[in-house]
Amino acid sequence: MNGATGKRYASSTDVARLAGVSQSAVSRTFKPGASVSHATRSKVLEAAAALGYRPSAIPRIMLTERSNLVALVTGGMDNPFYATVLERFTVRLQETGHQVLLVHADSGHMLDGAIPRLASYRVDAIVSALAILSPQAAAELSRLRIPVISFNTPIHNEWISAICCDNEAAGRAVADLFVARGARRCGFVAGPADSPASAERRQGFCARLAERGLPSPAQASGGFRYEGGFEAGLALLDAQHPPDAIFCANDLMALGVMDAARIRCGLRVPEDLMVAGFDGIPAADWAGYALTTCVQDAAVMIDQAVAILQRGLAADRAEGQEVIIVPAHLIERASTARATPALAGPGHAGTARPRPVRRRA
Amino acid sequence: MNGATGKRYASSTDVARLAGVSQSAVSRTFKPGASVSHATRSKVLEAAAALGYRPSAIPRIMLTERSNLVALVTGGMDNPFYATVLERFTVRLQETGHQVLLVHADSGHMLDGAIPRLASYRVDAIVSALAILSPQAAAELSRLRIPVISFNTPIHNEWISAICCDNEAAGRAVADLFVARGARRCGFVAGPADSPASAERRQGFCARLAERGLPSPAQASGGFRYEGGFEAGLALLDAQHPPDAIFCANDLMALGVMDAARIRCGLRVPEDLMVAGFDGIPAADWAGYALTTCVQDAAVMIDQAVAILQRGLAADRAEGQEVIIVPAHLIERASTARATPALAGPGHAGTARPRPVRRRA
DNA sequence: ATTTCCTTTGCATAGCTATGCACGGCGCTC
DNA sequence: GAGCGCCGTGCATAGCTATGCAAAGGAAAT
Numbered sequence: 001m002n003g004a005t006g007k008r009y010a011s012s013t014d015v016a017r018l019a020g021v022s023q024s025a026v027s028r029t030f031k032p033g034a035s036v037s038h039a040t041r042s043k044v045l046e047a048a049a050a051l052g053y054r055p056s057a058i059p060r061i062m063l064t065e066r067s068n069l070v071a072l073v074t075g076g077m078d079n080p081f082y083a084t085v086l087e088r089f090t091v092r093l094q095e096t097g098h099q100v101l102l103v104h105a106d107s108g109h110m111l112d113g114a115i116p117r118l119a120s121y122r123v124d125a126i127v128s129a130l131a132i133l134s135p136q137a138a139a140e141l142s143r144l145r146i147p148v149i150s151f152n153t154p155i156h157n158e159w160i161s162a163i164c165c166d167n168e169a170a171g172r173a174v175a176d177l178f179v180a181r182g183a184r185r186c187g188f189v190a191g192p193a194d195s196p197a198s199a200e201r202r203q204g205f206c207a208r209l210a211e212r213g214l215p216s217p218a219q220a221s222g223g224f225r226y227e228g229g230f231e232a233g234l235a236l237l238d239a240q241h242p243p244d245a246i247f248c249a250n251d252l253m254a255l256g257v258m259d260a261a262r263i264r265c266g267l268r269v270p271e272d273l274m275v276a277g278f279d280g281i282p283a284a285d286w287a288g289y290a291l292t293t294c295v296q297d298a299a300v301m302i303d304q305a306v307a308i309l310q311r312g313l314a315a316d317r318a319e320g321q322e323v324i325i326v327p328a329h330l331i332e333r334a335s336t337a338r339a340t341p342a343l344a345g346p347g348h349a350g351t352a353r354p355r356p357v358r359r360r361a
Numbered sequence: 362m363n364g365a366t367g368k369r370y371a372s373s374t375d376v377a378r379l380a381g382v383s384q385s386a387v388s389r390t391f392k393p394g395a396s397v398s399h400a401t402r403s404k405v406l407e408a409a410a411a412l413g414y415r416p417s418a419i420p421r422i423m424l425t426e427r428s429n430l431v432a433l434v435t436g437g438m439d440n441p442f443y444a445t446v447l448e449r450f451t452v453r454l455q456e457t458g459h460q461v462l463l464v465h466a467d468s469g470h471m472l473d474g475a476i477p478r479l480a481s482y483r484v485d486a487i488v489s490a491l492a493i494l495s496p497q498a499a500a501e502l503s504r505l506r507i508p509v510i511s512f513n514t515p516i517h518n519e520w521i522s523a524i525c526c527d528n529e530a531a532g533r534a535v536a537d538l539f540v541a542r543g544a545r546r547c548g549f550v551a552g553p554a555d556s557p558a559s560a561e562r563r564q565g566f567c568a569r570l571a572e573r574g575l576p577s578p579a580q581a582s583g584g585f586r587y588e589g590g591f592e593a594g595l596a597l598l599d600a601q602h603p604p605d606a607i608f609c610a611n612d613l614m615a616l617g618v619m620d621a622a623r624i625r626c627g628l629r630v631p632e633d634l635m636v637a638g639f640d641g642i643p644a645a646d647w648a649g650y651a652l653t654t655c656v657q658d659a660a661v662m663i664d665q666a667v668a669i670l671q672r673g674l675a676a677d678r679a680e681g682q683e684v685i686i687v688p689a690h691l692i693e694r695a696s697t698a699r700a701t702p703a704l705a706g707p708g709h710a711g712t713a714r715p716r717p718v719r720r721r722a
Numbered sequence: 723a724t725t726t727c728c729t730t731t732g733c734a735t736a737g738c739t740a741t742g743c744a745c746g747g748c749g750c751t752c
Numbered sequence: 753g754a755g756c757g758c759c760g761t762g763c764a765t766a767g768c769t770a771t772g773c774a775a776a777g778g779a780a781a782t
Contacts, residue, residue: 008426008506009483011768022732027770037730052504054480058422059769062737065369067419072463077448078643080441087438090465099478102433102463104451117460119415122370143413145369226647259648282439286587287620288649372738383762388739398760420739423767 010051019047030055061122070098070309071123073114075105076131079224079252081279085129085151085298092306098124105130105137119144125309127151131224132195147312149305152197152296154323161312162323163305167197167278170294170328171204171247174276177292177330178245179212181274181338186217187243189232189253191224198224198249201278201294205247218243222253229256237265237273244273245336251277251284251293258289258335274336278328290334301326371412380408391416422483431459431670432484434475436466437492440585440613442640446490446512446659453667459485466491466498480505486670488512492585493556508673510666513558513657515684522673523684524666528558531655531689532565532608535637538653538691539606540573542635542699547578548604550593550614552585559585559610562639562655566608579604583614590617598626598634605634606697612638612645612654619650619696635697639689651695662687 012026019026021040028034029044036044047053061067070093074086090100101123103114118126125147128138133153141148142159150162178186186209191198206216220235222228229248233256236243248254254277261267261275269275277284280295304324373387380387382401389395390405397405408414422428431454435447451461462484464475479487486508494514502509503520511523539547547570552559563580570578581596583589590609594617597604609615615638622628622636630636638645641656665685 013768023769024732024771025730027768028731031770035730040730052506054477056423056483056768057481058419058428058483059737059767061419062417062423062739062768063770065737074448074451077444078441080439080444083438083441083444086444086447087435087465090435090463094465094474099482100463102451102461104448104455113455116415120418121460122417122419145413226643230648255647255649263648282587283644286616287591287624288616374738384739385741385762386760388741389761392740396760401760417738420737420767423738423769424740426767 009056010048010053012053012055014051015044015047015053018051019043027055065122067122067124068098069101069121069123071101071103071118071121071126073103073105073126073128073130076224079131079250079279080281080283081251081296081298082129082131084281085302088298088302089127089129089305092302093127096306096310115140115144118146124313125149127305127309128153131197132192134194147309149309151301151305154196156321156323158321161308161321163301163308164323164325165197165294165296165301166325166327167200168204168207170278170330171201171206172208173328173330174247174294175205175208175212175214177276177332177336178247178274179209179214181245181270181336183214183243183245183274185241185243185245186214187236187246188217188219189222189229189236189246189248189257190219191222191249191253193221195224195249201247201249217247222248222256224250224252226252226256229253230260231256233257233260234264237261237267246273246275248275248277251279251281251291253277254291254293254335255283255289258291270334270336270338274338276336280329280331285333292330292332292334292336294328294330296328297326370417371409371414373414373416375412376405376408376414379412380404387414388416426483428483428485429459430462430482430484432462432464432479432482432487434464434466434487434489434491437585440492440611440640441642441644442612442657442659443490443492445642446663449659449663450488450490450666453663454488457667457671476501476505479507485674486510488666488670489514492558493553495555508670510670512662512666515557517682517684519682522669522682524662524669525684525686526558526655526657526662527686527688528561529565529568531639531691532562532567533569534689534691535608535655536566536569536573536575538637538693538697539608539635540570540575542606542631542697544575544604544606544635546602546604546606547575548597548607549578549580550583550590550597550607550609550618551580552583552610552614554582556585556610562608562610578608583609583617585611585613587613587617590614591621592617594618594621595625598622598628607634607636609636609638612640612642612652614638615652615654615696616644616650619652631695631697631699635699637697641690641692646694653692653694653697655689655691657689658687 013023015026016023025040026044028036029041072089077083093100105114126141127149129151133150138155142157148160150160152164154162154164156162188202218236220232222232246257248257254275258269258275261273267273277291277293280293284291284293374384376387377384386401387405389397390402433450438444454461466475487502488510490512494511499516503518509521511521513525515523515525517523549563579597581593583593607618609618615636619630619636622634628634638652638654641654645652645654
């Protein structure tokens with residue numbers, strides 16, 4: 001369109017030359033609130049448009065030691081919950097004037113290549129949106145002396161803040177619900193062995209079951225994945241005395257358990273088996289599942305996380321770091337909606353209970 | 362741990378001073394293949410470790426006009442397909458030595474705040490992983506004179522390359538399958554009106570149905586979302602002469618249609634209604650759905666996209682841009698697995714056909 | 723009319739790394 | 753033993769923007 005110069009980008013000096021002003025004037029024109037006369041500003045803008053000039057953020061980073069970059073460490077995008085978390089983090093960070101440097105990490109050893117990259121780009125802060133942040137990785141991150149926010153992993157030290165969902169309380173709530181709905185024998189499907197979230201959810205669940213006089217639940221592991229939940233469900237339901245209520249450490253596994261129960265085992269949900277999950281992914285609300293689940297309020301958690309981050313960056317020097325616990329919200333749907341304990345009446349309870357309609361001869 | 366200096370980061374000059382060498386020596390120590398003696402290198406590394414020094418990428422960007430940053434424009438993370446696309450793009454770009462600058466854009470007008478940001482950070486290239494890239498947005502991106510890769514939107518010009526799935530061929534394949542399985546009256550659930558992908562899929566589907574002598578399919582729109590598919594399914598199935606086979610422009614809507622048909626309309630799939638989708642998301646393979654779908658080979662598409670990008674960056678000057686079409690792969694599952702046209706035998710066909718097992722009295 | 727103050731502009735420099743160039747030293751060759 | 757080439761090192765500078773400081777100009781006030 002315009003005359004392409006040799007260089008890829010026009011510099012403020014180029015603009016200044018064309019506009020017949022000093023480079024300072026160009027810089028000030030693009031800095032909001034700076035003192036520039038109307039005449040100068042219009043000359044500069046005209047020249048900038050002609051050259052396709054866009055101010056570069058790079059030298060500013062050198063001068064101010066502020067890149068406005070925030071690293072977002074992520075992984076396990078197969079879980080829709082973390083996909084939405086990633087999306088919302090991105091939106092909120094953009095709104096607060098940050099740029100998002102996305103870093104993918106295979107669960108655990110992210111230190112390999114990622115950390116030096118983060119350091120070399122002088123990110124202002126790091127947000128871990130990993131399902132699991134290992135203590136080693138956390139220690140490695142602390143070395144950078146940059147504010148770190150751990151999402152759903154309760155690690156904290158001089159540099160790391162954490163924002164977590166109240167997993168134990170939610171686990172207890174599920175236990176209470178199961179008891180209230182007449183469960184006699186429970187099961188639990190765990191995530192990976194090194195997941196603190198899974199451990200806390202089980203802890204609350206088991207503790208409350210014991211308080212309510214129920215036997216300790218049979219357990220299986222599903223690795224936070226649908227297929228794992230499916231297999232874990234089969235394993236639990238094939239036992240001598242199968243459970244009549246299963247709590248899964250996340251929704252994906254719960255959906256797998258439901259499918260295993262209904263399709264492979266010929267069970268009815270909730271009449272023969274109650275199922276509850278964790279996260280509140282969209283599929284839990286699909287008509288085909290209507291899964292009772294502990295909804296993590298991602299919006300609130302992320303807003304809190306961004307607020308912490310803002311405060312940390314404003315104070316420049318981060319000392320006392322915090323762990324914020326956000327309650328989960330138990331939503332009961334049809335998958336636990338037994339009308340009466342141990343009695344399977346004509347389905348009619350809970351939210352969004354599917355109601356068959358006659359169609360086609 | 363170490364003595365924190367006033368500045369946040371140690372510079373190569375600081376390291377040089379501590380190590381008793383010149384700043385050049387430090388720079389060369391961290392540049393692979395540079396000429397440094399063993400003695401000097403070890404002195405430098407020791408000093409660097411003591412100061413926690415990490416070389417900054419920022420001045421290099423200024424010198425070389427290469428940031429190694431690639432902007433990844435994304436949106437609509439509620440579709441699991443695009444979540445996996447985002448993840449794989451990130452992994453591949455990291456592997457090829459790039460950093461990913463994640464930009465979220467509400468579908469359509471991304472120009473608002475995003476474009477100036479991209480320019481100011483001097484990204485080397487832009488990848489659009491949006492479900493829909495509007496022509497206006499594409500034009501705006503072209504102005505930056507940076508290589509742009511459009512994923513699944515067939516736009517191309519001097520700066521934009523595109524990599525798309527063969528939507529029309531896949532649409533035709535679905536039509537052929539429906540005909541082969543005895544469909545008499547078809548339906549189509551479209552995505553948003555401005556989605557080229559949805560339009561192409563419908564085009565191939567409708568054209569082939571016409572060739573095979575079937576009536577033009579009833580159509581509804583579902584906005585690429587589960588709920589939209591559910592409603593569209595209800596609308597189509599409530600008609601005077603409802604379809605016996607529905608092709609949906611993506612999997613999420615197809616799952617909605619299946620749930621609407623089975624739960625709200627009391628229909629059996631595939632006996633009363635066949636359903637096919639598009640994308641190949643994990644949920645399509647869940648036992649509860651077993652959805653026939655056109656699998657987009659995201660791995661291949663993304664590898665191709667990254668290859669184009671590499672070539673474009675190597676050649677520095679991008680002139681003739683390309684559009685690469687990757688075939689979709691039709692996978693038939695139980696949702697279209699009628700044993701015989703219009704005859705519902707005891708379920709037994711297709712892949713992963715759920716087989717009921719006796720359990721619990 | 724003179725002084726004072728504010729607005730506007732330009733000059734100069736900081737900030738950090740990569741790299742061309744020159745130079746010193748050392749080993750190898752004849 | 754002398755010359756040549758190579759390796760390693762340091763010096764100096766480019767690259768672009770933000771900003772403190774000073775100066776100039778104009779407007780307002782006395």
